[in-house]
Amino acid sequence: MERSAPTADVAVARRQFxxxxxxxxxxxxxxxxxxxxxxxxxxxxxxGQPALEPVxxxxxxxxHDRSERLxxxxxxxxxxxxxxxxxAGAIAILTDGAGLVLDAAGDTGFAGKAARVALRPGVAWSEAASGTNAIGAALMERRPVEVRGGEHYFEPHRFLTCAAAPIFSPTGDLLGALDLSGPAGAPTAEALELIGRGVDQxxxxxxxxxFRSEDVVRLQTDPDRFGxxxxxxxxxxxxxLVAANRHALRMLGLxxxxxxxxxxxxxxxxxxSAFVDGVARSGPCGTLYARAARAPALTPGAAFESARTPAEARPASEPGPVFDAGxxxxxxxxxxxxxxxxxxLICGETGSGKExxxxxxxxxxxxxxxxxxxxNCAALPEGLIEAELFGYEEGAFTGARRSGSKGLLREADGGVLLLDEIGDMPLALQARLLRVVQERAVTPLGGGKPHPVDLRLLCATHRDLRAMTESGGFRADLYYRVAQYAVALPPLRAAPDRRAAALAFWATLRTEGRTxxxxxxxxxxxxxWPGNRRELVGAMKALIAxxxxxxxxxxxxxxAPLRGRASVPSAVPAPEGPAERTADLDTVARAAIASALDAAGGNVAEAARRLGVSRSTLYRRGVARRAS
Ligand SMILES: Nc1ncnc2c1ncn2[C@@H]1O[C@H](COP(=O)(O)OP(=O)(O)OP(=O)(O)O)[C@@H](O)[C@H]1O
Incomplete structure (x- = not known):
C-alpha cells in the first residue's frame, strides 16, 4: 500500500510540476x-474542471445489472x-471495473459536496475521465492507493482525500473498486485498512x-487464524487449480x-487424494497450513436473500468479459x-469473442x-451498406429519409468504430473506406462537403484476409492499413484446460449457488465448441434456466450436441405432429431460419452458413435482424 506525502510538500510538488x-x-x-x-x-x-456527466x-x-454479482x-x-x-464525515463508494460509480452513500453533507464535483453514481472516476484519483489509480495499478488533497490532478478535486482498492473475481478479473472519500485534512490513517478488510470480505x-466448498482449499500462515x-x-x-484469491497467490508466490x-x-x-489438513508446505511467507474448506455458514444476509428469491426462474445475466492471460x-x-x-485487426472464429x-x-x-x-459488414445488405456507413444527403436516393442520415462512421466520431466481418465488405466500398481512414473525412452519398471524423478503428474477421488479398477479394492497400497489428483470439477448443475455461465463464454468471x-x-x-464462447455462454444460460x-x-x-449426439441440431426440424405435417413450406422455412438465427446468437452470416444458403436469401425471407 502506498501512502502520501504531507500536504505542504504536495503543494510545492504541484507548483514544480x-x-x-x-x-x-x-x-x-x-x-x-x-x-x-x-x-x-x-x-x-x-x-480546469473536468466535464463529467452522469450516464x-x-x-x-x-x-448495475452487469455488476449484479459484485x-x-x-x-x-x-x-x-x-x-x-x-x-467520519465521508462517503463509501463502489465502482465497476471501469471506475463507474455504482453506489455512493454516507455523510449526507459531504455527499452533497462530492456530487458538486460529480463524485456520485453514474459518473466514471477512471483516470481517463477524472484525472488522478484513488479509484482510477487503484484500478490502473491493480492495488490499493490513497490520493490526498492536492495529489488529485484537477484543482477542484483538492478538497477530497480518497482511499480505494481494486476488487478481483476468483479468476483474476478486475470487477470494481471500493473507496472511502472524505474531506482533505480529515484523519485517514484507518481508511486503507478499512477498505482492505472490506475488499477481503x-x-x-x-x-x-x-465454488463448492469440497473444491476449495484454505491456506494460512498461522493455523489459529483459519476462518x-x-x-x-x-x-x-x-x-x-482454477481459482484463487490474492492472499493465496501471495502465500504461494504465484x-x-x-x-x-x-x-x-x-x-x-x-x-x-492424499490430502490431509495440516502443514502443507513452505512458501515465501514461511510455513503454510492448509485445510479443506467446510461448507460456509449461512449468514443472516444469505438466508434473507434466498428467502426473497425463491426458485422462480430468473434470467441468467450476461457474463462479464472473461479473458485468459494471453x-x-x-x-x-x-x-x-x-x-x-x-x-x-481482431481475428478469430465465429463466437470467439471478437466484439x-x-x-x-x-x-x-x-x-x-x-x-x-x-x-457488422456481413449483416448489412449490400445495397444499404454504403448509405449506412457514409450517411447520405437529403433525397440522395429513392427511400432516403428526408432529413438525410449522418452515417455510422460519423456516429463514431470521437470514439471507436468496430468494422466486424470486414472481409465481407464489397470491394467498391473498401476503396471508399480506405479514403476515410487516410483522409479522416467522410463524404456522404449524394455529394456534399466532407465531414472530418476523429475515430479509432478496430476491424474483426473470421477470414484469412491476407489470402483474400492474393485472390483479389480484399484490397491489399486497405489490408496493410487496417492489419498493421493483428490479435488472434484462440478458439475455445484450443484452451489448454477447457474445464478451467468453462469454470471461469461459470463464475461470472448469476448462478445462485448452482454448480x-x-x-x-x-x-x-x-x-x-464449434460456436466457441458464444456457444459456451448459450449452453450455460440454458443450464441455469x-x-x-x-x-x-x-x-x-x-x-444435445454436448450430450454426445451427432452434431448441431438440424437447422430444418423434421415435421413431427399433424400440425407440422400440414404446415406450408414457408412456415417450415421460417421456423428453420428462426432456429438457425437462435443457434447463431442472431448472427445472420453464421445462420446462413448453418443453413447452407446465402445471406440475401435470409433477407428476402425478411426475418434477419440487423446485428450491431
Ligand atoms: N471473452 C468473452 N467473455 C465473455 N463472454 C464472451 C466472450 N467471448 C464471447 N462471449 C459470449 O459470446 C457472445 C458472442 O461474442 P462476440 O459477438 O464477441 O463473438 P464474435 O467473435 O464477434 O462472433 P462473430 O464472428 O460470430 O460475430 C457474446 O455475446 C458473449 O455472450
Whole structure:
C-alpha cells in the first residue's frame, strides 16, 4: 500500500510540476507522478474542471445489472462502511471495473459536496475521465492507493482525500473498486485498512458463491487464524487449480497466470487424494497450513436473500468479459494501440469473442465515455451498406429519409468504430473506406462537403484476409492499413484446460449457488465448441434456466450436441405432429431460419452458413435482424 506525502510538500510538488514543468523530487510518490504525467499527456488542464456527466439512469441500470454479482457480494460491506463513513464525515463508494460509480452513500453533507464535483453514481472516476484519483489509480495499478488533497490532478478535486482498492473475481478479473472519500485534512490513517478488510470480505463472498466448498482449499500462515477473510483460498477442478484469491497467490508466490496451469501436486507435492489438513508446505511467507474448506455458514444476509428469491426462474445475466492471460496481454496492447491511433485487426472464429474484446478495449481506453459503434459488414445488405456507413444527403436516393442520415462512421466520431466481418465488405466500398481512414473525412452519398471524423478503428474477421488479398477479394492497400497489428483470439477448443475455461465463464454468471456436476464438466471439456464462447455462454444460460438455485447440474440438462449426439441440431426440424405435417413450406422455412438465427446468437452470416444458403436469401425471407 502506498501512502502520501504531507500536504505542504504536495503543494510545492504541484507548483514544480504544473507551473514550472519540473519533475518534483521525492515529494509525491511515483504512482501520483506517473498519473499526473499521463493526465498531462492527455491534454487535461489541471486548473480546469473536468466535464463529467452522469450516464442516463437507464444506462446506469444496465451497469448495475452487469455488476449484479459484485453488488450482491458487497452489500454487507457497503452498509458497514457507510456507518464508518458517516462517523467520519465521508462517503463509501463502489465502482465497476471501469471506475463507474455504482453506489455512493454516507455523510449526507459531504455527499452533497462530492456530487458538486460529480463524485456520485453514474459518473466514471477512471483516470481517463477524472484525472488522478484513488479509484482510477487503484484500478490502473491493480492495488490499493490513497490520493490526498492536492495529489488529485484537477484543482477542484483538492478538497477530497480518497482511499480505494481494486476488487478481483476468483479468476483474476478486475470487477470494481471500493473507496472511502472524505474531506482533505480529515484523519485517514484507518481508511486503507478499512477498505482492505472490506475488499477481503467481498472477494471471499464472491469466491464462496462460485465454488463448492469440497473444491476449495484454505491456506494460512498461522493455523489459529483459519476462518477469517484473510485465508488464502484455492479452488481445484479435479487436480487443476482454477481459482484463487490474492492472499493465496501471495502465500504461494504465484500470480493469476497460475490458474489453469498449476496442479494440486505442483503446489503441495502430493496428489489431492492424499490430502490431509495440516502443514502443507513452505512458501515465501514461511510455513503454510492448509485445510479443506467446510461448507460456509449461512449468514443472516444469505438466508434473507434466498428467502426473497425463491426458485422462480430468473434470467441468467450476461457474463462479464472473461479473458485468459494471453488475451488480457493482447487487450492491454490493443488499448495502447487505440491511444496511439494504430488500427487493430481482431481475428478469430465465429463466437470467439471478437466484439467482446473490442468493447473491452474501448472501455479501457481514454475514449471509454465516447461512442463505441459496431458495424457488422456481413449483416448489412449490400445495397444499404454504403448509405449506412457514409450517411447520405437529403433525397440522395429513392427511400432516403428526408432529413438525410449522418452515417455510422460519423456516429463514431470521437470514439471507436468496430468494422466486424470486414472481409465481407464489397470491394467498391473498401476503396471508399480506405479514403476515410487516410483522409479522416467522410463524404456522404449524394455529394456534399466532407465531414472530418476523429475515430479509432478496430476491424474483426473470421477470414484469412491476407489470402483474400492474393485472390483479389480484399484490397491489399486497405489490408496493410487496417492489419498493421493483428490479435488472434484462440478458439475455445484450443484452451489448454477447457474445464478451467468453462469454470471461469461459470463464475461470472448469476448462478445462485448452482454448480456444474463432474459429469457435466467432463462433457464440456470433451466437446470441441464449434460456436466457441458464444456457444459456451448459450449452453450455460440454458443450464441455469433449466435448473433451480443450489442444484448440482447433471449432464442430462446439456444441449444435445454436448450430450454426445451427432452434431448441431438440424437447422430444418423434421415435421413431427399433424400440425407440422400440414404446415406450408414457408412456415417450415421460417421456423428453420428462426432456429438457425437462435443457434447463431442472431448472427445472420453464421445462420446462413448453418443453413447452407446465402445471406440475401435470409433477407428476402425478411426475418434477419440487423446485428450491431
Ligand atoms: N471473452 C468473452 N467473455 C465473455 N463472454 C464472451 C466472450 N467471448 C464471447 N462471449 C459470449 O459470446 C457472445 C458472442 O461474442 P462476440 O459477438 O464477441 O463473438 P464474435 O467473435 O464477434 O462472433 P462473430 O464472428 O460470430 O460475430 C457474446 O455475446 C458473449 O455472450
Amino acid at each position: 504544473f507551473d514550472l514543468g519540473a519533475e518534483p523530487q521525492g515529494a509525491v510518490s511515483p504512482t501520483i507522478l506517473n498519473s499526473w504525467a499521463r493526465c498531462r499527456a492527455r491534454g487535461f488542464d489541471s486548473h 442516463p439512469s437507464s444506462t446506469l441500470k444496465e451497469h 453488488i450482491r457480494a458487497s452489500r454487507r460491506e457497503l452498509v458497514a462502511l457507510r456507518g464508518e463513513a458517516r462517523g 467481498i472477494e471471499r463472498r464472491l469466491f464462496e458463491a462460485a 477469517g477473510a484473510q485465508d488464502g483460498l484455492l479452488a481445484f477442478e479435479g487436480s487443476r 500470480d493469476w497466470s497460475a490458474l489453469g496451469q498449476r496442479s494440486f501436486r505442483d503446489l503441495f507435492e502430493a496428489p489431492r 488475451t488480457r496481454a493482447d487487450l492491454a496492447r490493443a488499448v495502447r494501440l487505440i491511444e496511439g491511433d494504430v488500427p487493430v 467482446v474484446f473490442a468493447r473491452a478495449a474501448h472501455a479501457a481506453s481514454s475514449r471509454a465515455r465516447k461512442p463505441f459503434v459496431a458495424v 456444474l456436476g463432474p459429469a457435466t464438466l467432463e462433457r464440456m471439456a470433451a466437446y470441441d 433449466l435448473s433451480e438455485p443450489g442444484d448440482e447440474i447433471g449432464p442430462e440438462l446439456l444441449p
